[in-house]
Amino acid sequence: MSYWWPFRSRYLPLTFGKRAILLFAFLSCLIIIWYFGCNSHPICKRDKLARNDGSTPCIVLWWTNIGAEKMTFDDILCGYNTCAVTSNRKYLPQAKAILFYASSLNWHDLPLPRQPEQIWALLHEESPRNVLEFLFEETLQHFNYTSTFSRYSDFPLTINALPNITEITNPKYVVTIGRKNVARNNLAPILFLQSDCSTMSGRTNYVEELMQYIPIDSYGSCLNNRQMPDSLQTDFLNKLYTEEMYRFIGQYKFMISIENGVCEDYITEKYWRPLIAGTVPIYFGSPSIRDWEPYNHSTIYITDYQSPKELAKYILELDRNDSEYVKYLQHKYNQIMPITNQRLIEEFYVRTEETMFFTKFACQVLQALWAQSAKTKMANRLHYNCPLPLPYPAMERPPTEIHSWNSLLKRANCMAKSIDELLHINRAFTETELHDLTNAKIENELC
Numbered sequence: 426m427s428y429w430w431p432f433r434s435r436y437l438p439l440t441f442g443k444r445a446i447l448l449f450a451f452l453s454c455l456i457i458i459w460y461f462g463c464n465s466h467p468i469c470k471r472d473k474l475a476r477n478d479g480s481t482p483c484i485v486l487w488w489t490n491i492g493a494e495k496m497t498f499d500d501i502l503c504g505y506n507t508c509a510v511t512s513n514r515k516y517l518p519q520a521k522a523i524l525f526y527a528s529s530l531n532w533h534d535l536p537l538p539r540q541p542e543q544i545w546a547l548l549h550e551e552s553p554r555n556v557l558e559f560l561f562e563e564t565l566q567h568f569n570y571t572s573t574f575s576r577y578s579d580f581p582l583t584i585n586a587l588p589n590i591t592e593i594t595n596p597k598y599v600v601t602i603g604r605k606n607v608a609r610n611n612l613a614p615i616l617f618l619q620s621d622c623s624t625m626s627g628r629t630n631y632v633e634e635l636m637q638y639i640p641i642d643s644y645g646s647c648l649n650n651r652q653m654p655d656s657l658q659t660d661f662l663n664k665l666y667t668e669e670m671y672r673f674i675g676q677y678k679f680m681i682s683i684e685n686g687v688c689e690d691y692i693t694e695k696y697w698r699p700l701i702a703g704t705v706p707i708y709f710g711s712p713s714i715r716d717w718e719p720y721n722h723s724t725i726y727i728t729d730y731q732s733p734k735e736l737a738k739y740i741l742e743l744d745r746n747d748s749e750y751v752k753y754l755q756h757k758y759n760q761i762m763p764i765t766n767q768r769l770i771e772e773f774y775v776r777t778e779e780t781m782f783f784t785k786f787a788c789q790v791l792q793a794l795w796a797q798s799a800k801t802k803m804a805n806r807l808h809y810n811c812p813l814p815l816p817y818p819a820m821e822r823p824p825t826e827i828h829s830w831n832s833l834l835k836r837a838n839c840m841a842k843s844i845d846e847l848l849h850i851n852r853a854f855t856e857t858e859l860h861d862l863t864n865a866k867i868e869n870e871l872c
């Protein structure tokens with residue numbers, strides 16, 4: 426007795442042969458419906474356009490270490506296609522795309538020789554100073570796709586450090602101007618909270634000069650002159666985005682917001698946190714930061730002032746003038762149009778979310794690849810747009826850090842040229858080979 430057969434019934438006894446014919450007819454119908462139905466349906470059409478061509482298996486290889494998100498051979502769904510993402514290097518020959526996380530990339534450990542059809546893609550959301558060689562097009566051009574802070578990268582991460590655009594207008598953390606004025610009895614007007622003291626942007630030097638003209642409370646290890654409240658001090662790093670932290674920042678009228686590197690669109694939490702807390706950022710970093718400010722009077726730009734002394738003078742005036750000061754907090758007090766910057770609003774709603782960071786990137790690369798119309802796609806200087814020589818804010822004395830950063834950059838420049846040469850030879854090279862070539866270039870002033 427075969428109870429699984431749906432057409433079986435007492436009234437319609439069927440032989441095995443008839444059952445088989447019925448089943449065949451039923452399946453044929455299904456195929457015909459699927460074929461014709463699908464060709465006219467927009468979803469199926471799109472599916473065909475975006476589909477992996479099928480001639481090669483769809484495998485993506487993470488070449489560099491990506492920490493906790495380690496992948497054995499995981500299926501991911503990109504659009505309508507399933508692909509495998511792995512960090513197991515034995516799949517190198519079959520991999521369609523090879524992905525690199527810049528912070529854990531070793532130049533002498535690249536998948537060489539490179540197969541001509543293999544795509545290289547680079548992910549880097551961190552500070553440019555972690556891998557200085559990327560400041561040069563000689564290295565960047567070897568990657569077909571990138572995801573960096575730059576708006577010109579293929580999958581920009583420009584405003585990823587902003588937890589949520591609604592936080593900028595959230596009145597929850599706001600310390601009223603009256604209470605800020607009371608707090609001023611034992612607090613300086615400006616807050617400085619930084620423990621990374623040697624930066625390409627000369628941050629510590631600038632703040633040190635500014636301190637000569639206006640009081641600054643410094644809680645981090647750079648220029649420290651105050652202690653954090655105990656409740657914030659313990660487990661500090663996990664409290665960076667907590668309400669307690671925002672309220673702490675919010676007591677201050679101004680906060681130093683100087684990035685550690687100066688690159689177009691390199692914007693970190695140093696900019697967003699004071700804005701969220703209702704404290705005015707004193708900003709130096711991305712030269713085009715105005716493209717991302719919530720509205721055009723929300724930030725004090727260091728580059729607008731000829732010297733720390735001039736800046737201090739202006740801030741002292743604002744500190745005494747509530748009606749002028751409060752104009753910087755429109756995002757908290759203007760109920761009708763708190764954020765006027767449409768670019769910021771639009772970018773927030775299309776940005777890459779932090780969840781599944783590495784998987785998402787794999788998918789983005791694959792989809793771009795399937796949609797790629799031009800024959801070749803290469804990253805360029807704009808994907809990592811950091812002006813050289815290093816720009817510094819206007820200061821009275823040249824920053825002490827400038828020499829060491831310049832010599833590091835000089836070396837990185839020579840190294841980028843060497844990497845380019847070795848990649849063109851297209852065979853594996855050792856660390857010693859790369860260093861010898863770099864040193865030879867430095868000695869002979871070839872870069």
Ligand SMILES: *[C@@H]1O[C@H](CO)[C@@H](O)[C@H](O)[C@H]1NC(C)=O
Pocket residue numbers: 588589590591
């Ligand atoms: C941002 O905040 C709003 C409201 O507070 C919330 O509805 C939304 O889900 C949040 N978005 C993200 C990406 O967290």
Ligand SMILES: *[C@@H]1O[C@H](CO)[C@@H](O)[C@H](O)[C@H]1NC(C)=O
Pocket residue numbers: 721765
């Ligand atoms: C700032 O924006 C307002 C309107 O939103 C405009 O009237 C004003 O000219 C802008 N100021 C600057 C400096 O762009």
Ligand SMILES: *[C@@H]1O[C@H](CO)[C@@H](O)[C@H](O)[C@H]1NC(C)=O
Pocket residue numbers: 745746747748749
């Ligand atoms: C604040 O600044 C405005 C504009 O410069 C000025 O008209 C006003 O008198 C100032 N108020 C105080 C208290 O200094």
Ligand SMILES: *[C@@H]1O[C@H](CO)[C@@H](O)[C@H](O)[C@H]1NC(C)=O
Pocket residue numbers: 542543544545566567568569800801802803
């Ligand atoms: C990928 O980049 C390499 C190196 O720049 C280039 O030679 C190759 O043509 C690019 N491939 C595609 C498919 O764009």
